Amino acid sequence: MDNLHHLTLFRAKHGDSWAFEQLVTPHEQMIWRVCWRLMGNRHDAEDAMQLTMIKTWKSIGQYRGNAAFSSWMYRIAVHTCTDILRKKKNDRIELVENFPGDVCLSDTGTMPESSVLETENNERIRQGLNKLDEDQKVTLVLFAVEEKSYTEISEILEIPVGTVKSRIARAREHLRGILEEKGEAGK
Numbered sequence: 001m002d003n004l005h006h007l008t009l010f011r012a013k014h015g016d017s018w019a020f021e022q023l024v025t026p027h028e029q030m031i032w033r034v035c036w037r038l039m040g041n042r043h044d045a046e047d048a049m050q051l052t053m054i055k056t057w058k059s060i061g062q063y064r065g066n067a068a069f070s071s072w073m074y075r076i077a078v079h080t081c082t083d084i085l086r087k088k089k090n091d092r093i094e095l096v097e098n099f100p101g102d103v104c105l106s107d108t109g110t111m112p113e114s115s116v117l118e119t120e121n122n123e124r125i126r127q128g129l130n131k132l133d134e135d136q137k138v139t140l141v142l143f144a145v146e147e148k149s150y151t152e153i154s155e156i157l158e159i160p161v162g163t164v165k166s167r168i169a170r171a172r173e174h175l176r177g178i179l180e181e182k183g184e185a186g187k
Helices: 003-013 017-039 042-062 069-098 120-131 134-145 150-157 161-185
Strands: none
Touching (some): 003 017, 003 042, 017 069, 017 134, 069 150, 120 161, 134 150, 134 161, 150 161
16 A cells, blocks of 8 residues: 555545545445446445445544455445345345235336346346345355455455355356256246
8 A cells, every 4th residue: 555545544534535535436336336236226236335435434444454445345335235135135024924915926027227238148147146145146246247356255255265165156056056947947
């Protein structure tokens, strides 16, 4: 880390919003991609991105430099997205449990962002990713989409490298099974 970066970080930690903006701006596209991939639609990704920036601002004083700043921001984004996804999952369960009568709630509509996706294969992969559990999805997105190394993922998620490898292997296997199942169902 060079002296200018140290000075900018110091100023950001002491409430300088301009310095904070200088630190996070180079990482905004990366954070957007992570939020988009994990949340699965533009609206939720925008919410997650905004919340990530707020959390980063509020916790900048806790950044100790033990990891790259980008890894630290990744970690905040991933935790933010998984928190939102868990809340949505719990809200959906609560809605279904508290829904009156024998009305069937099914998810037969298409996601609004599906029109943006260019190929049927991308749509199948996106749907498959959304069926993975959160840990598998996050790990696989960081590895396969964001092209992070095992070590970087370990740092971002604060888990051992061995756990990263096993999550990726399980996620690939699970995703392969989902895609094969969809292929058979589509015939």
